[in-house]
Amino acid sequence: MAETKSEISRRAFAKVAVGAAGAAALTMTLPLVAEETATSPAIRPVIVDAAATILSPTASTDVVTHALEQMKKGGVSCVLAAVATTEDWPATMANILAFTPFLEKYGLVRAKSASEIEAAHANGKIAVVYHCRGSFMLGSPFGIRGALISTFDVKRISTLHELGVRVMQVTDDFKGYIGDGCTERTDCELTDYGIWAIKTMNDAGILVDCSHAGYRTSMQTIEISRHPVIFSHSNAKALCPSKRNISDEQIRAVAAKGGVIGISTVGHLVHPNKPTLEGFLDHVDYVAKLAGVQHVGLGFDYSSETAADYDRLHRDPATYPKPPWTYAVEDWSRMTAVVDGLRARKYDEQAIRQILGENFLRVYRQVWKS
């Protein structure tokens, strides 16, 4: 888009201001959205939300339009959208195919690399990364006589990658062919097949996500993965004792591997009775102090789960209240409150940018190799 002379000179001024005064100039404002401050994308932070199921081709136009307005107000650059959770392979394929016209309809950009996220940000667009919120669609390595039957389709992981999937949860809440979920009756390690699947995801360049996984499955996944692993949307168990949240040991393990933990705004993951913005920031604080500020990010996880979904997914009632759910950060437009809150907790601008998106971008670039 054509810039006016005044816009160019304002931008130049801002750059000079940064250069001259360094951090001091930036502490005056952290401009999030282009419209509000006419600031160049180079100064606006890249904001990555590592979990959102609300953006979906099956959602109504109203819901999506409203969500995108909130994202624009909040300056969100990139969101991980769920292309499948517990669906089988054919349903997953149908979902992924449905995303193409969906993205086009709303002017969203599919991102398959960190550079594509940055390019979308520079162009004032919102990038969407395809996220599998489970691994059931990979199918079962049906074992005949101790060997994998030759008809098992080993190419599904690379096919998903070709179709744009870049992040994959190893499990949903329950037992799968790869490992156990966090509300399962058992806490099993990975299967032989699961070990192969993690290595194959590494080879394909799909980022492995341990949110929803059980303790042993997640710890072993972190251990055997060649690349950093993430928890796209999990909070600190020490602050909120949900089965969906993660222990200090899990936080340290994923950080030691160079991974990132996305903090969720979902009420029942923030606080057992009263989720607030401060409660959300407590989780960010906790993980940053325990593991280092370079290992925490945002995984808000806005969803439009219904009572029917809840029943169909056999949600553990001890872990999930009935929907609709409350969120500690009501919606994306409240991003400035998050930033102000972090500033009040003495995070400097660089740290805030890391938390808002640079940490996830770093891991994406490393694992996706671009």
Add this chain to the structure above:
Amino acid sequence: MISAKELHAQLMVVNGTDASPVDTVLLERMTKGGLTCNVVYGGTNLQDTEDLHQYIRDHSDDLVLATSVRQIREAKRQGKITIVFNWQHANPIGPDEGLLEVYQRLGISICGLCYNVRNLIGDGCCERTEGGLSLFGERVVRKINELRMVLDIGGHTSEATSWDALQVAKGPVVCTHTNCRALRNNPRCMTDDFMRAIAARGGVIGITCYGYFVTDKPTATLDLFLDHIDHAVRTAGVDHVGIALDQIVYPPPPPGTPDEEVQDDPYVTPTPRAYPKSSDQWYTRGLETVGETPNITEGLMRRGYSPTDIGKIMGENWLRVYEQVWGS
């Protein structure tokens, strides 16, 4: 003094499981073997199910599909062989236990849980972990009970998962096909403890003649197979043992034929190998197919089993459990 051949002809001979394809070759072997009833793999999708039903219809002079013991006894009187459908695992239902009822209506009346590896229900016996039953697995076991299908545990399903299933299940349970861990240390073989647990529930354990589960020696013999029957009878009791030849393909491929199913697959971290590399070890000499079933009757007679006890082992035990679970 009755001869083995005469006794065998009088008996209700029930093969507790058979993975053979249902075709003319199998029909010939079942006839030669004097089988009353053969429990074969039911379809795991609609097309396979249709094909099986069609085959039985096309051979209705010789075969009948059974879901009750009354039908099995009636077919014997008519000189026909009954086919019973089982599933050795519940993978075909995916995450939906409601499908069990649908497939029951299509003829499946015996249902297992896991097959060697982990599925949504629990761990198989060759899995690297000894994990128990999942919450979904609990629902599956309860559904199998509710539908009055026979529950098949142990064998391909790990003992950890099977012990859990035993707690959740009501009534008698079976292990359709396994061997004795005390005689052959292989994950597919069942421990004495678990045999006793099944027996305590009034169930039945089917003994296979899959060579590699009978012995680690290069050649499995009828005598080694009969040793497994002996051990199971001593451990679980003569009311709780049956036969389950579980044959697949005979004759084996020529020596030197690469067997793609038995190759070490590159996809999986090697676990202790439960299965042989050589197809020679698929078989017991003297029990290569269900056509050789009369050799078991003869062998048991030689070992001093009474005709009544032979009758139990060769099929009456299976029929008792089926009737208890399915109803009359």
